[in-house]
Amino acid sequence: MPDTDLLPSLLFKINENQLALEAAIMELTNWAEQRGAAELADNVRGALVAIDRNEEFIKMTLAVMMTPE
Numbered sequence: 001m002p003d004t005d006l007l008p009s010l011l012f013k014i015n016e017n018q019l020a021l022e023a024a025i026m027e028l029t030n031w032a033e034q035r036g037a038a039e040l041a042d043n044v045r046g047a048l049v050a051i052d053r054n055e056e057f058i059k060m061t062l063a064v065m066m067t068p069e
Helices: 003-034 038-066
Strands: none
Touching: 003 038
């Protein structure tokens, strides 16, 4: 198997890891907010917007890359 065949799978796994990290960070953010760190929670949620904003493009691109020619 050529290395280029591995690239879509690698990118898919990296994206999965990114989404798992986002979920874990959001859990910690909610926990911090419940303990009075509302400003911190807002800042973290603002930083995580980029993941949400890019998620659909990443999914579509990975689908195209993983489709056999």
